[in-house]
Amino acid sequence: xxxxxxxxxxxxxxxxxxxxxxxxxxxxxxxxxxxxxxxxxxxxxxxxxxxxxxxxxxxxxxxxxxxxxxxxxxxxxxxxxxxxxxxxxxxxxxxxxxxxxxxxxxxxxxxxxxxxxxxxxxxxxxxxxxxxxxxxxxxxxxxxxxxxxxxxxxxxxxxxxxxxxxxxxxxxxxxxxxxxxxxxxxxxxxxxxxxxxxxxxxxxxxxxxxxxxxxxxxxxxxxx
Amino acid sequence: xxxxxxxxxxxxxxxxxxxxxxxxxxxxxxxxxxxxxxxxxxxxxxxxxxxxxxxxxxxxxxxxxxxxxxxxxxxxxxxxxxxxxxxxxxxxxxxxxxxxxxxxxxxxxxxxxxxxxxxxxxxxxxxxxxxxxxxxxxxxxxxxxxxxxxxxxxxxxxxxxxxxxxxxxxxxxxxxxxxxxxxxxxxxxxxxxxxxxxxxxxxxxxxxxxxxxxxxxxxxxxxxxxxxxxxxxxxxxxxxxxxxxxxxxxxxxxxxxxxxxxxxxxxxxxxxxxxxxxxxxxxxxxxxxxxxxxxxxxxxxxxxxxxxxxxxxxxxxxxxxxxxxxxxxxxxxxxxxxxxxxxxxxxxxxxxxxxxxxxxxxxxxxxxxxxxxxxxxxxxxxxxxxxxxxxxxxxxx
Numbered sequence: 001x002x003x004x005x006x007x008x009x010x011x012x013x014x015x016x017x018x019x020x021x022x023x024x025x026x027x028x029x030x031x032x033x034x035x036x037x038x039x040x041x042x043x044x045x046x047x048x049x050x051x052x053x054x055x056x057x058x059x060x061x062x063x064x065x066x067x068x069x070x071x072x073x074x075x076x077x078x079x080x081x082x083x084x085x086x087x088x089x090x091x092x093x094x095x096x097x098x099x100x101x102x103x104x105x106x107x108x109x110x111x112x113x114x115x116x117x118x119x120x121x122x123x124x125x126x127x128x129x130x131x132x133x134x135x136x137x138x139x140x141x142x143x144x145x146x147x148x149x150x151x152x153x154x155x156x157x158x159x160x161x162x163x164x165x166x167x168x169x170x171x172x173x174x175x176x177x178x179x180x181x182x183x184x185x186x187x188x189x190x191x192x193x194x195x196x197x198x199x200x201x202x203x204x205x206x207x208x209x210x211x212x213x214x215x216x217x218x219x220x221x222x223x224x
Numbered sequence: 225x226x227x228x229x230x231x232x233x234x235x236x237x238x239x240x241x242x243x244x245x246x247x248x249x250x251x252x253x254x255x256x257x258x259x260x261x262x263x264x265x266x267x268x269x270x271x272x273x274x275x276x277x278x279x280x281x282x283x284x285x286x287x288x289x290x291x292x293x294x295x296x297x298x299x300x301x302x303x304x305x306x307x308x309x310x311x312x313x314x315x316x317x318x319x320x321x322x323x324x325x326x327x328x329x330x331x332x333x334x335x336x337x338x339x340x341x342x343x344x345x346x347x348x349x350x351x352x353x354x355x356x357x358x359x360x361x362x363x364x365x366x367x368x369x370x371x372x373x374x375x376x377x378x379x380x381x382x383x384x385x386x387x388x389x390x391x392x393x394x395x396x397x398x399x400x401x402x403x404x405x406x407x408x409x410x411x412x413x414x415x416x417x418x419x420x421x422x423x424x425x426x427x428x429x430x431x432x433x434x435x436x437x438x439x440x441x442x443x444x445x446x447x448x449x450x451x452x453x454x455x456x457x458x459x460x461x462x463x464x465x466x467x468x469x470x471x472x473x474x475x476x477x478x479x480x481x482x483x484x485x486x487x488x489x490x491x492x493x494x495x496x497x498x499x500x501x502x503x504x505x506x507x508x509x510x511x512x513x514x515x516x517x518x519x520x521x522x523x524x525x526x527x528x529x530x531x532x533x534x535x536x537x538x539x540x541x542x543x544x545x546x547x548x549x550x551x552x553x554x555x556x557x558x559x560x561x562x563x564x565x566x567x568x569x570x571x572x573x574x575x576x577x578x579x580x581x582x583x584x585x586x587x588x589x590x591x592x593x594x595x596x597x598x599x600x601x602x603x604x605x606x607x608x609x610x611x612x613x614x615x616x617x618x619x620x621x
Contacts, residue, residue, distance in 0.1 A: 189373060195413035204387060211391070 014140070022144040026152035028217060033156040034210045035220060038124040043157055044202040046116050050173050053161035055102065055109045057154035059117060061147065063094045064126055068146030070094075071134035078135075087130045088121070095120045125153055160205045168196030232256050250346040254353030278395075282358040284488050288481035289362055289545065295477040296470040297323035300370045303425045303467055309436040323370075326426070327470060330365040330377055337378045338364075341385045345394065356395030356402070356551075357385065363403035363545060366471025367538065367586075368410065369423040376414055380406040400593045401552045404542075404586055411586070419582070421446055424467035443467050445537040448528065449579035451521030461535045472538035482544040491548040494557065495564035499543040500534065502568025507533045510576055525576050533572050542585035543567065552593040556603040563599055567592045 013019075032038045046052045070090050071078075078086050099117045102110040110117065120126065129149055134142040165171055170178035170192050182188035195201050214220050232255070238245040239252040301319030305311045338357045346353045364381060388405035389398040411418045421442035427435050440447075440455065444466055447454045456466045464474025472478075485491030507530025517523035534540060547553060547567045554563035567588050574584030581587055 184373075189375065191373075191376070191414055191417070193379075193413045194415055195409060198412060207391075 019141065019144055022141060023148035023151070026145075026148040027155065028152075028213070029219060031152045031156065031213075032125045032128070032149050033153060033206065034213055036125075036128070038128055039153055040203075040206070042116055042119065042123060043160060043206060044199045046113055047157055047161040047164055047202050047205075048168065048197055049165045049171075050158065050161045052109055052112050053157045055106065056113060056116065057150070057157050059095075059098045059102070060120060060123065060125070060153055061150035062098060063091060063120055064129060064146040064150040065143055066146075067091050067094050067126060068129055068134040068142040069139045071130045072137060072139040072142035075135050075137075083131075083135065084127075087127060091126055091130070092121050125149060156206065156209060159209060160202055163205055164196045164202060167193045168201075248347060250351065250353045251343055254343070254346070254355075279355045279358070281490055282355050284490050285359045285485065285545070286362050288484040288491075289359075289366065289471065291477040291480040292366060292471040292474060292541065293327070293362070294320075295464055295474045296366060297327050299323065299464055299473055300326060300426070300470060302465070304370075304427070307425050307427045307435055307439050307441070326370055327365060329374060330368065330372075330470075331362065333374050333377050334364045334381055335361040337381045338385050341382055341390075342394075345385075345390045349394075351394065354395035356389065356398075360384065360402040360406075363471075364406045367403060367407045367469045367541070369418060369469055371423050371426050372410070372414075372417050376410055376417060379413075380410040383409045396551055398551055399597075400590055401546050401549045404546055404590055404593075407586055408590060411583075419446075424469075441467055443537065443582070445575060445582035448525045448536075449521070449575075449582045451519075451524065458532060458535070461532070469538060469541075472541040475535040475540045478540040478544050482540075485544065485548070491544065492550070492553065492560055492564075494560040495548050495553060495567070496543055498561045498564030499547055499568035499571075502565035502570075503534055503539065503543075503572050504530045504568075505565075506569045506572035507531070510572070521579070522576065533575075537575070537583055537585065539568075539571055539585050542571070542589055547589050547592070552596065554596040554599045554603075556600050559596070559599040559603040562603075563592055563596055566595070 026032060030036065033040065033043055042056060046056050067090055071087060074086070095118065098120070099110070102113070102117060129146055133145045137145070162172070165173075166177060170176060170183075170190075178190060179188075180186055182190040184191050232252075235252070236256075237243055239249045240246070245252075298316070298320045300323035301314075301321070302311060302323075304322060305314045305319060335357075338361045342353065342357050361381075364377065364384070368377060384402045384406035388400050388402040389395065392398050407418075417423055421440060423441075424443055425441040427439075427441070440452070442450070442452055444454055444456055444461060446452070460466055462475050464477060466473050482491065482496065486493050486496070507528070510526040510528075511530060514523055514526040517526050528536075543564075547564065554560050567585075570588035570591060571585040574581055574587050576584075578584075
């Protein structure tokens with residue numbers, strides 16, 4: 001009888017160093033938006049105001065976290081040749097779930113986000129994580145990875161939306177921050193920056209975030 | 225001059241290596257070389273010998289803009305007093321001083337903010353201060369409406385210098401013309417202060433002064449775009465007695481500037497000429513097809529004689545001072561022809577087809593700035609292919 005060498009499996013603690021890295025890494029070093037440049041379309045489209053951006057972030061958090069776990073559970077069952085279709089089915093069902101919940105409880109935001117909830121399905125971050133991580137890792141790790149990437153996505157989204165709403169409409173979460181009396185129509189000197197409301201400015205804001213991030217984090221600078 | 229030299233010499237020890245203000249050497253160097261021809265020259269290797277450097281080039285362009293600036297000052301005052309019905313009773317100096325009082329602060333803000341941002345970046349990046357902003361700083365006030373608040377000028381300048389230039393590596397590396405970047409930013413960010421028919425003429429009178437009846441502050445292009453009646457003659461348009469951005473109105477003043485640029489060889493005559501041809505070509509096309517316009521306003525605009533398109537709005541100013549920007553324009557000689565032609569072509573097209581953007585030259589130049597590297601690439605590629613073919617025939621024979 002051939003000797004079977006028992007591979008000793010190390011049991012990692014739930015929040016061991018490696019697992020914690022799964023969450024913290026996407027926040028900075030491998031941020032899905034600023035480093036991998038995925039999911040840009042939604043970052044441009046729904047960052048005009050903070051509230052929709054927050055709802056969008058939570059939706060992506062749910063879809064990515066749950067989706068990663070589901071794919072990870074099925075990773076040994078999915079035939080390799082049809083894996084993309086299976087991934088699509090999983091993400092589509094989750095997105096429909098989110099869409100229905102939004103319609104039921106926050107109808108206004110749902111209308112504002114319109115197609116972009118449905119377009120979570122095509123958000124490259126989600127398919128990217130399914131392909132790159134969930135297909136080859138255990139459910140718990142996949143869950144952490146999904147949550148980490150969703151947070152990485154969320155903080156960029158919220159940062160962009162913060163500046164766009166503050167400078168573009170003078171508000172934060174719909175509350176007037178810049179005093180009404182400052183505005184020119186009220187006899188003041190201030191005027192909102194209309195360009196902040198246009199998509200190009202979201203691109204430029206993301207660009208500035210990337211610029212600042214790379215200036216601080218020298219690991220990201222490519223050698224050439 | 226001796227005084228400046230003494231001051232510079234006396235503060236120099238603080239800025240050179242080991243001095244306590246070593247970090248700010250770029251600032252010192254910027255001032256010193258601005259005032260005096262630098263004493264150090266390249267000692268080895270091949271280098272171009274020329275009596276002119278970047279600073280002299282820039283100063284020449286600024287001289288070329290002076291006619292437009294001075295005329296803009298007088299014109300702003302003239303239009304202001306005309307709107308109040310006081311044009312007859314005011315002297316030439318009154319009008320000029322009124323305009324100067326509005327425009328000089330804009331120039332100061334533009335230069336102060338722009339050079340400030342540039343100095344900060346030079347100190348952080350530890351590279352020498354380049355004088356790219358000397359021209360932009362003068363251009364920006366000239367392409368703004370008279371009534372724009374100063375802080376908007378400042379914000380636009382910051383945007384133009386940071387996003388338009390420093391992001392790409394500073395002077396000489398920018399893809400877009402910085403002055404036009406500032407204007408485009410202001411145009412999209414604060415549309416109510418940059419377009420329409422209220423912003424081009426200052427109508428705020430002192431007590432007891434009221435606006436005359438039947439007054440309209442619309443620019444010529446604005447009138448055409450909205451189908452309004454144009455109340456200015458061709459001669460007015462050529463000489464510049466029309467509302468518009470500060471420096472752009474007078475085609476005559478711009479032509480004087482163009483003459484200076486062409487005589488000194490700083491502006492590219494190829495771009496100017498081909499831009500002219502492009503605009504005329506588009507104008508003639510519009511004249512030919514005017515009857516197929518989709519609306520009466522558009523038909524009226526399309527039927528404007530092609531040559532008249534050249535003296536309306538900022539076309540002349542943009543073509544002479546901004547399309548010829550040596551950094552953002554096409555670099556190859558044949559590329560310049562294509563680039564200039566398309567600038568003129570698109571300027572008239574945008575102007576007529578899109579009433580929301582009556583000032584087509586701004587968008588046309590920015591668009592062609594982006595396209596210029598593509599044009600250069602194909603021009604160079606074509607040359608390579610031609611030579612390859614020639615080589616093949618030589619080998620075969």
